[in-house]
Amino acid sequence: MAESGITPRQTDYSQWYLDVIQAAELSDYSPVKGSMVLRPHGFAIWDLMRTGLDQRFQATGHVNAYFPLLIPVSFLSKEAEHVEGFAKECAVVTHHRLRAAVGGGVEPDPTAKLEEPLVIRPTSETIIWHMYGKWIQSHRDLPILINQWANVVRWEMKTRPFLRTSEFLWQEGHTAHATRAEAVEEAERMLRVYTDFAQKEMAMPVIPGTKSASERFAGAVDTLCIEAMMQNGWALQAGTSHFLGQNFAKAFDVTFTGESGVREHVWATSWGVSTRLVGALIMTHSDDTGLVLPPRLAPIQVVITPMWKGDGEKAAAVAFAEAAAARLVGLRVRVDTRDQMKPGAKYFEWERKGVPLRLEIGPRDMAANSVFAAPRTGGGKFAIVVDDDFATTVRAKLDEIQALLYQRAEARLAERTAPVQNYEELKAKLDGGGFFLANWCDDAANEATIKEETRATIRCYPLDGQTPDGPCFYSGRPATHVALFARAY
């Protein structure tokens, strides 16, 4: 472990990830196995993600609503494939009361056993489509474009902060449409929204694509996704958008009277992203010193660290810092006025926490009416005069940092994405990490074999318009797709 308390990425990438989270105080383990505490700094990142996404959802005509946490178990069984995918590792509520236990403590009261057990939502399609059945009568009730911000629970034995936890926070959009074409268009639109969010806010390039049948959402006709590349070359699924066809409408018998007067089943989509995006953000930009945040998602974008010797100098230094901060209207700025902490220790803390831009203020800076700027992304420090151009200069620097982070991630993605001609080549290259493109003949059994032998999966069939230029790299049969293989979180 380095002086920073953070294991270098080269030594142990998994441990580095945990160390960064710990050092930046993003999350903590809870006494309930698999549940995570989102500490203020980690939650604030998620809250900024929420804001950025919610603006995009509203701009595309969606509204928020809230549906119940608890779902009757019988609902899960109504859609045949959905039950396979989601009715397994669920938190099951069986009692509604506790009683005093013999010998102290409390225990479930046997007289308060529920007639029908309830599950904590692993996802809300079933309860929402039950309600849509009440709300949808005619074509005038369509489309319904609802999103929900919520917590969900999927019991996990092996967990990792942000990436895989039993409880997590997410948003789930659930839309209902009169036609198949409209629903398909909606699923595609929301994938573009996620792509735009990942690129512009997270500074994270992604590969949009469709899932193979075996990686599809349980109950979907088609699953669209965006896949991002982490620094170790592994893939992370950063968002999914599902075209559900009429599967849930049929399971919950949701029909509408069309303009022609005929009753038809409604067409559906659902789409979601979760707190695992915080994990993706960490593994896209951070370094061996700690967290690195793109300015647009940084809870603190600028930290100002005045220096002083003795109490006599403090007032003037703090006043200068506060005056500089007051010029940065609309930015998220912190002035660090803590006593009993040396400047070096402060720099170290804000670096670990990923603050994009630090403005140091010493006596000489004050004399020159300037601050000394240190971008978290490196590249040397420089002075900025605190005049009428100050805010413009700081904003431009933040934009530059945002752009630089995207460029670095994009370069890595380009550098580490390569075609493979045959299975041996894939197997040889996988340990080094990266995305591998192969001509592929869609076949669930072959896919399963590859997964078992290599731990790599088809992340998606990219939507970039590429077509196979030869036979399947695995079976030699005529190829149906270009498939993106990678190991994934």
Added chain:
Amino acid sequence: MAESGITPRQTDYSQWYLDVIQAAELSDYSPVKGSMVLRPHGFAIWDLMRTGLDQRFQATGHVNAYFPLLIPVSFLSKEAEHVEGFAKECAVVTHHRLRAAVGGGVEPDPTAKLEEPLVIRPTSETIIWHMYGKWIQSHRDLPILINQWANVVRWEMKTRPFLRTSEFLWQEGHTAHATRAEAVEEAERMLRVYTDFAQKEMAMPVIPGTKSASERFAGAVDTLCIEAMMQNGWALQAGTSHFLGQNFAKAFDVTFTGESGVREHVWATSWGVSTRLVGALIMTHSDDTGLVLPPRLAPIQVVITPMWKGDGEKAAAVAFAEAAAARLVGLRVRVDTRDQMKPGAKYFEWERKGVPLRLEIGPRDMAANSVFAAPRTGGGKFAIVVDDDFATTVRAKLDEIQALLYQRAEARLAERTAPVQNYEELKAKLDGGGFFLANWCDDAANEATIKEETRATIRCYPLDGQTPDGPCFYSGRPATHVALFARAY
């Protein structure tokens, strides 16, 4: 039932409340007993409340975080009084997996029974104080000023939308302090924040006070509250702020090393408001036509309804309406361009949904470059010219509506709050509704008797500085407090 589909308040106040909710599409019943669906219009009101509260929390130095939904049952037993209050009507998770049931469907898998049952949080003191125990070592770690926006579950047999549901949304602040004085100050500060929010955003006057011992939060040393008067004269507890003393710090052994080097237990507060505020809002302002919303919490503040005859006129009418809307920057405006719906039906819908200001546009209004304004609070319609003063005029009108709603509610509160000299007088007056102030000698047994005989409770001991001016109205003993009695939701 009136033409509006809404039962008049005079006929049946409870039914009126349910009708208003239904007509405004605020919420709907869910298939899980006691759980509520927040429909988009209802959720949007809560979301605006959230924004208004969150700004105030941040302005007073608080940050948001997120703690686990599931709590080990043993945690609830750690604080003796807390377990009495909260370990009873809880949703208990006993299994983490379902399996296929014989004869179809799914059932809890007996092989996946949890070693220790978990409860869905009814409130988060226990899990949060467990975490604070990990985070607090020295006085430099204090204060901790954390708030959480979350869902909680308290099993209810008899439910009413927004006011009493098994699952509800809320915020819960949990703070940790080095001294008793600081914690007391925090609890008082947050009561002032709630008071300010109720008055300025909800246009709802409240009575701040302290709870009697029997109405206190389970585990608190002192519970502060704000009580609002609904239109029928009943009270509604709109927010609580608890001084928890060292009770939770002792239960979870959370100590810190003070500047003197001695280890001491930490001092605590918690404070919360919930979606029941939406119920309070409805019952403070709405009328027999439907929902009435104060502009600051109205998801749509202004609806613009252009009129046209035949498609030939539509384009010009809509363009005029859109141009007017474009001037109202920063306001929440909807232009209603729906076809196949007569103006009267549109007016009726937006009135039921509580939109504060409707701007009608007919051919004559367009000719005069004006709109015809109809405030939801009545008082006659009037023209507003669509010129450079348009936005200012509309904003002023919304401010006037906001102020008017507060004045009306304040007048009702003043009119229906009265002193009572003896118990007979209280009993005689209670059926008419209202708040009753009485000299009172604190006594839990007498309080219980009064509650049983009259269904009235001590809502609070108001903080307005009044002191008893005679003996206890019930026992004749020397009075300790002035108590506010009322029937309550």
